[in-house]
Amino acid sequence: MKRYSVIFGFLASCMTAVWMAACGPIGAEEPFDPGYFSLPEVAYFPTQTNEPAANPLSTEGVRLGRFLFYDLRLGGHHDADSLLSCASCHVQAHGFESGLDNDRLENGKMRGAAGFSTVHAMLPLVNIAYNTRCLGWNGAFDYPSKHLEDLIRATLLDTAEFAGTVSGIEERIRGIDWYPPLFAAAFGTSQVTFDRICQALAQFVRSLVSHDSKFDRFMRGETILSDEEMKGYVLFVTEEGADCFHCHGGIGNVLFSTYEPLVNGLDPQEAFTDPYDRAFVSGQASDKGAYRVPTLRNIEYTAPYMHDGRFTTLEEVIDQYSEGLHYSPHISPLMHHVGDKGVQLTPVEKQCLKAFLLTLSDENFIRNPLYSNPFRHDTIPGFEEESAQ
Ligand code: HEC
Numbered sequence: 001m002k003r004y005s006v007i008f009g010f011l012a013s014c015m016t017a018v019w020m021a022a023c024g025p026i027g028a029e030e031p032f033d034p035g036y037f038s039l040p041e042v043a044y045f046p047t048q049t050n051e052p053a054a055n056p057l058s059t060e061g062v063r064l065g066r067f068l069f070y071d072l073r074l075g076g077h078h079d080a081d082s083l084l085s086c087a088s089c090h091v092q093a094h095g096f097e098s099g100l101d102n103d104r105l106e107n108g109k110m111r112g113a114a115g116f117s118t119v120h121a122m123l124p125l126v127n128i129a130y131n132t133r134c135l136g137w138n139g140a141f142d143y144p145s146k147h148l149e150d151l152i153r154a155t156l157l158d159t160a161e162f163a164g165t166v167s168g169i170e171e172r173i174r175g176i177d178w179y180p181p182l183f184a185a186a187f188g189t190s191q192v193t194f195d196r197i198c199q200a201l202a203q204f205v206r207s208l209v210s211h212d213s214k215f216d217r218f219m220r221g222e223t224i225l226s227d228e229e230m231k232g233y234v235l236f237v238t239e240e241g242a243d244c245f246h247c248h249g250g251i252g253n254v255l256f257s258t259y260e261p262l263v264n265g266l267d268p269q270e271a272f273t274d275p276y277d278r279a280f281v282s283g284q285a286s287d288k289g290a291y292r293v294p295t296l297r298n299i300e301y302t303a304p305y306m307h308d309g310r311f312t313t314l315e316e317v318i319d320q321y322s323e324g325l326h327y328s329p330h331i332s333p334l335m336h337h338v339g340d341k342g343v344q345l346t347p348v349e350k351q352c353l354k355a356f357l358l359t360l361s362d363e364n365f366i367r368n369p370l371y372s373n374p375f376r377h378d379t380i381p382g383f384e385e386e387s388a389q
Pocket residue numbers: 069084085086087088089090110111112113118119120121122123124125128134135136137138148151152155156160161162201202205
């Protein structure tokens with residue numbers, strides 16, 4: 001009997017616990033539900049993403065991340081000049097690259113909160129969620145040992161970028177009274193921590209998906225490419241043509257990058273003077289002058305080009321691959337035509353190749369209101385976002 005009553009007592013307390021969890025004690029907060037957030041379903045996109053189990057995408061997480069991404073107070077710790085947000089450098093109209101007209105730009109590099117220039121030119125923020133190889137020009141954030149969250153943490157602390165401290169950033173964000181409720185909605189409690197700041201920012205960055213360029217509409221059978229664009233596409237994906245596809249995809253790989261760190265035949269006198277190349281990460285001499293292949297999506301908006309921003313136009317880039325290649329002992333074996341200094345395109349072929357590259361521009365991405373600055377009209381946080389639906 002005694003045994004039964006123990007079991008029964010145990011069951012009764014379990015049921016009470018279940019009831020309490022379901023109904024909640026009187027006066028408790030609503031059950032925590034940050035809302036399911038799914039990336040757009042694109043049939044020909046990769047199914048794998050770099051979303052860590054510890055930081056799944058949620059509607060409230062992405063929403064909080066968007067405010068943080070555009071909040072100038074994230075960097076403003078010295079004086080008004082050091083006010084800095086992710087969007088000071090990553091500008092939506094430029095595919096979340098800096099853009100040539102950005103007043104923080106110096107020779108393709110950006111100046112951070114402490115006034116120092118970044119070591120490399122910018123990288124755009126596009127389809128980052130699908131990069132399961134490595135992040136950064138030198139691929140220092142190798143997946144899966146390092147995550148986007150780690151890159152963002154480094155960005156916030158780096159003297160060439162935010163030059164912040166963990167406690168300084170936490171205190172600044174905590175001190176803005178409408179942030180703690182947004183943290184509660186995204187993470188279950190209103191605690192503002194540095195880790196949560198990085199997690200929410202990573203969620204917003206992962207939500208930036210470009211899948212509506214002319215090339216995408218062509219892939220979906222909704223439009224056709226012009227003769228010129230089609231010729232450029234064929235050149236792009238053939239070895240005897242412009243031979244771009246081994247590194248930049250185009251068939252099968254719609255991210256337009258393998259994200260492998262490689263030497264692509266830039267002038268070694270210039271390219272190999274940078275101490276922060278792939279060799280800095282790997283310690284391998286063969287990685288001297290190697291950089292991670294960048295995506296070509298939205299390339300029209302993301303000048304200047306290459307890790308040091310040496311080219312300002314696509315014409316210059318195409319000339320480089322056509323007749324400007326330099327041999328060096330560790331050049332990627334995929335640069336098949338280096339013996340001829342390049343793929344030797346005719347002027348008409350160059351024009352076609354450029355026309356194809358321009359089909360990767362996604363106007364709906366650079367104008368998507370859900371990616372835009374939520375503070376623009378100084379409204380109540382969230383107002384713009386809701387009215388943009
Ligand atoms: C001062 C300018 C500046 C600011 C501010 C800035 N970035 Fe960047 N970002 C860069 C530069 C430059 C790179 C390329 C760095 C490199 O790889 O050497 C970069 C690279 C990145 C990358 C890697 C992209 C890829 O394809 O590998 C991500 C992600 C990123 N930034 C996110 C952010 C976020 C989030 C913020 C805000 C917390 C931010 N950045 C603030 C300049 C900036």
